Amino acid sequence: MSLVVQKFGGSSVADAESVKRVAKRIVSYRESGHDVVVVVSAMGDQTDDLIDLAQQVSPVPPPRELDMLLTAGERISMAVLAMAIANLGFEAQSFTGSQAGVITDESHGRARIIDVTPGRIRSALDDGNIAIVAGFQGVSQTAKNITTLGRGGSDTTAVALAAALNADVCEIYSDVDGVFTADPRIVPSARKIDRIGYEEMMEMAASGAKILMLRCVEYARRSGVPIHVRSSFSQHTGTWVTDAEIPEPFRTETLKESPVEQPIISGVAHDRSEAKLTIVGVPDVPGKAAEIFNLVAEQEINIDMIVQNISTRDPGRTDISFTLPMTDGGKAIEALEARKDTIGFDHLRYDDQIGKLSVVGDGMRSHPGVTATLFKALSDEEVNIDMISTSEIRISVVTRSENLDRAVRAAHRAYGLDSTEEEAVVYGGTGR
Amino acid sequence: MSLVVQKFGGSSVADAESVKRVAKRIVSYRESGHDVVVVVSAMGDQTDDLIDLAQQVSPVPPPRELDMLLTAGERISMAVLAMAIANLGFEAQSFTGSQAGVITDESHGRARIIDVTPGRIRSALDDGNIAIVAGFQGVSQTAKNITTLGRGGSDTTAVALAAALNADVCEIYSDVDGVFTADPRIVPSARKIDRIGYEEMMEMAASGAKILMLRCVEYARRSGVPIHVRSSFSQHTGTWVTDAEIPEPFRTETLKESPVEQPIISGVAHDRSEAKLTIVGVPDVPGKAAEIFNLVAEQEINIDMIVQNISTRDPGRTDISFTLPMTDGGKAIEALEARKDTIGFDHLRYDDQIGKLSVVGDGMRSHPGVTATLFKALSDEEVNIDMISTSEIRISVVTRSENLDRAVRAAHRAYGLDSTEEEAVVYGGTGR
Numbered sequence: 001m002s003l004v005v006q007k008f009g010g011s012s013v014a015d016a017e018s019v020k021r022v023a024k025r026i027v028s029y030r031e032s033g034h035d036v037v038v039v040v041s042a043m044g045d046q047t048d049d050l051i052d053l054a055q056q057v058s059p060v061p062p063p064r065e066l067d068m069l070l071t072a073g074e075r076i077s078m079a080v081l082a083m084a085i086a087n088l089g090f091e092a093q094s095f096t097g098s099q100a101g102v103i104t105d106e107s108h109g110r111a112r113i114i115d116v117t118p119g120r121i122r123s124a125l126d127d128g129n130i131a132i133v134a135g136f137q138g139v140s141q142t143a144k145n146i147t148t149l150g151r152g153g154s155d156t157t158a159v160a161l162a163a164a165l166n167a168d169v170c171e172i173y174s175d176v177d178g179v180f181t182a183d184p185r186i187v188p189s190a191r192k193i194d195r196i197g198y199e200e201m202m203e204m205a206a207s208g209a210k211i212l213m214l215r216c217v218e219y220a221r222r223s224g225v226p227i228h229v230r231s232s233f234s235q236h237t238g239t240w241v242t243d244a245e246i247p248e249p250f251r252t253e254t255l256k257e258s259p260v261e262q263p264i265i266s267g268v269a270h271d272r273s274e275a276k277l278t279i280v281g282v283p284d285v286p287g288k289a290a291e292i293f294n295l296v297a298e299q300e301i302n303i304d305m306i307v308q309n310i311s312t313r314d315p316g317r318t319d320i321s322f323t324l325p326m327t328d329g330g331k332a333i334e335a336l337e338a339r340k341d342t343i344g345f346d347h348l349r350y351d352d353q354i355g356k357l358s359v360v361g362d363g364m365r366s367h368p369g370v371t372a373t374l375f376k377a378l379s380d381e382e383v384n385i386d387m388i389s390t391s392e393i394r395i396s397v398v399t400r401s402e403n404l405d406r407a408v409r410a411a412h413r414a415y416g417l418d419s420t421e422e423e424a425v426v427y428g429g430t431g432r
Numbered sequence: 433m434s435l436v437v438q439k440f441g442g443s444s445v446a447d448a449e450s451v452k453r454v455a456k457r458i459v460s461y462r463e464s465g466h467d468v469v470v471v472v473s474a475m476g477d478q479t480d481d482l483i484d485l486a487q488q489v490s491p492v493p494p495p496r497e498l499d500m501l502l503t504a505g506e507r508i509s510m511a512v513l514a515m516a517i518a519n520l521g522f523e524a525q526s527f528t529g530s531q532a533g534v535i536t537d538e539s540h541g542r543a544r545i546i547d548v549t550p551g552r553i554r555s556a557l558d559d560g561n562i563a564i565v566a567g568f569q570g571v572s573q574t575a576k577n578i579t580t581l582g583r584g585g586s587d588t589t590a591v592a593l594a595a596a597l598n599a600d601v602c603e604i605y606s607d608v609d610g611v612f613t614a615d616p617r618i619v620p621s622a623r624k625i626d627r628i629g630y631e632e633m634m635e636m637a638a639s640g641a642k643i644l645m646l647r648c649v650e651y652a653r654r655s656g657v658p659i660h661v662r663s664s665f666s667q668h669t670g671t672w673v674t675d676a677e678i679p680e681p682f683r684t685e686t687l688k689e690s691p692v693e694q695p696i697i698s699g700v701a702h703d704r705s706e707a708k709l710t711i712v713g714v715p716d717v718p719g720k721a722a723e724i725f726n727l728v729a730e731q732e733i734n735i736d737m738i739v740q741n742i743s744t745r746d747p748g749r750t751d752i753s754f755t756l757p758m759t760d761g762g763k764a765i766e767a768l769e770a771r772k773d774t775i776g777f778d779h780l781r782y783d784d785q786i787g788k789l790s791v792v793g794d795g796m797r798s799h800p801g802v803t804a805t806l807f808k809a810l811s812d813e814e815v816n817i818d819m820i821s822t823s824e825i826r827i828s829v830v831t832r833s834e835n836l837d838r839a840v841r842a843a844h845r846a847y848g849l850d851s852t853e854e855e856a857v858v859y860g861g862t863g864r
Binding site (some may be wrong): 016019020023050053054056057058059060061062064065066068069071072076077078079080082083084086087092093099114120144 | 448451452455482486488489490491494496497498500501503504508510511512514515516517518524525526531552576622657662
């Protein structure tokens with residue numbers, strides 16, 4: 001008997017009707033002979049509503065209490081889902097993160113999973129139950145406080161449970177059919193990817209593809225759990241994220257026929273959530289860059305790309321530019337301005353009208369010329385490149401925000417990712 | 433330093449504004465030098481809303497899951513209250529029933545507290561925190577499932593915690609000023625009772641006074657915790673429920689001046705929630721009554737008063753009448769009809785237009801004539817008595833429902849409980 005962990009996001013359980021629909025889906029899976037563990041997010045906008053409520057009593061709620069509050073959301077959805085399943089004549093039991101053995105560190109609001117001890121889940125399965133587990137939450141190892149895992153936390157819960165239970169697959173359900181070669185809202189001819197490796201998926205996630213969070217894919221890679229990203233609104237096969245073979249009971253005709261030779265480029269991701277900060281006129285002496293980036297790191301700001309140039313104003317000085325999450329812009333500026341004299345720079349320039357385009361593909365390792373194709377495509381579209389960074393399987397460029405959509409479409413076309421008309425129908429048939 | 437447990441009901445924390453008001457009250461108490469543990473119910477109608485949600489997916493939700501769902505209500509209110517307190521510059525930590533060490537039996541929906549092990553609450557207090565505890569919930573001893581305590585459960589949580597922490601007082605806040613000699617909506621001249629013994633309060637609660645549930649007073653009597661019932665909308669002293677002296681730091685001028693001689697009768701309670709079921713024509717042979725009441729007990733129906741008469745139809749047979757909660761009427765009728773032939777009765781008569789009036793007073797033990805006063809008062813009002821039952825400190829009578837208000841007012845007047853005009857102002861000043 002195979003064991004499947006299925007994760008349903010808030011949009012899949014937005015109201016009582018959706019919960020009943022998801023319950024039917026889970027039950028039909030159980031009927032076909034699989035053991036099933038379900039991880040569920042809070043219903044619809046519940047989490048946002050709870051944050052609103054918190055804001056009404058405190059502009060800066062204590063993180064411990066905010067976590068206690070927010071975890072009520074999954075408590076509601078998991079109990080209601082268990083009821084809906086019981087109403088179809090199956091045994092179901094719900095478990096909080098703490099009951100499911102999701103042990104985290106002490107960082108409220110962005111806790112990391114340290115260990116998963118799913119003894120109660122295993123017993124529930126052995127007793128013939130479908131186990132429903134609250135996503136997004138755990139209990140801290142030392143203080144035994146309730147913690148939340150931060151954005152995309154329910155996906156991480158699902159993968160971590162799948163790993164701890166040695167599940168055959170972790171299915172992540174959302175309202176789209178899988179991972180696409182580009183965001184279909186920008187590139188209508190984008191194609192669903194049938195299968196992608198962990199590392200590529202991590203680069204896609206880090207580059208702005210929103211369907212899976214980086215942490216969740218990292219966790220899956222470490223434990224080797226295959227992820228199947230699919231829609232809760234259709235029965236289509238979605239996207240398999242794995243470096244290994246797709247497990248036998250889940251292999252479909254379509255997947256068997258997929259070409260032996262993988263495409264060089266898997267997809268084009270984009271990200272409009274970053275800003276660029278330029279420190280103008282930094283004295284060109286050793287240690288200055290370290291001083292600056294230590295200061296930024298102290299603020300717990302993740303920086304992405306860095307460029308250093310001879311200053312346009314003074315040849316004895318340099319300009320240092322880096323990109324960072326737009327939401328951290330104010331904090332970075334404040335910290336740097338406070339140390340302006342020590343560092344000795346001239347002034348700061350802040351630009352939040354940038355966009356990042358990333359081309360990801362495992363084939364890059366062995367195929368030269370991939371970069372040249374991108375630059376030619378962008379040049380043909382008269383899109384200017386501002387910054388560049390690369391990894392072994394990714395090229396990212398920063399452009400003006402208003403050129404980003406055009407750049408994404410051009411790159412998608414240049415790498416031959418556009419679907420034929422026939423394939424496009426598949427995506428057209430998705431939707432909610 | 434004294435320790436106070438304060439319980440706030442759903443109407444006291446109905447929305448963000450009420451929560452902030454309650455937070456200020458708690459903080460001012462903390463500032464005056466008391467350690468404070470707060471027990472809180474779900475906000476406003478949250479529990480009813482959650483029950484509605486459950487009904488939308490399942491007409492008969494599994495009790496384990498219903499408890500899991502409902503406990504989300506207190507999780508929200510306690511976290512929000514802790515945030516509101518933190519926003520006033522005080523340290524506050526919230527705890528679920530399970531975290532607070534409220535251990536119950538395994539009966540979902542009406543669990544009984546077996547033990548309270550408040551180690552985490554004690555530590556939180558020692559660290560200078562105000563501890564906020566979810567009312568109404570606990571964790572079952574064996575299966576470690578989340579349980580709820582049933583109606584009035586938050587009051588029981590508060591008393592149980594007060595007992596386990598050896599608190600000086602358990603304050604129960606609601607939207608009325610205390611326990612009254614009768615329901616002021618029926619008897620406008622009813623007076624607030626300054627002080628009442630546990631046993632009298634238990635009789636009042638069992639007789640329909642809704643301010644405290646029977647279980648909570650029972651628990652307080654066993655552990656000797658003084659309860660102070662008061663309004664969260666005023667600063668007035670409420671009603672003290674205790675057999676001992678009122679603890680020194682809480683003794684007020686008013687209470688010191690209260691008469692040494694206690695009144696014979698403490699109050700008049702009424703109850704319109706019962707129905708009367710008459711089994712007509714039961715064979716008058718030994719064991720028939722036992723057969724009937726065993727059958728009713730198997731349905732987990734609590735019966736209240738019982739009367740047996742020679743049958744009006746057949747002198748060789750008897751009629752047996754008993755009162756039971758109106759909500760159990762259908763269940764009782766169904767069970768009895770199913771065994772009609774075995775028991776051998778003629779037919780059933782069901783009457784839900786009855787009302788019960790109870791006169792409660794510790795003075796009854798030593799004062800004869802109390803019953804006569806009641807019967808005379810009711811006879812003067814031409815109120816017919818249908819059934820009678822008594823305890824050492826209570827007389828209850830059943831009348832027609834439409835005569836109940838008149839009967840309550842007559843009894844209240846006959847025992848000299850009506851307030852003077854001056855006293856009545858105190859009650860007039862209450863309200864929300």
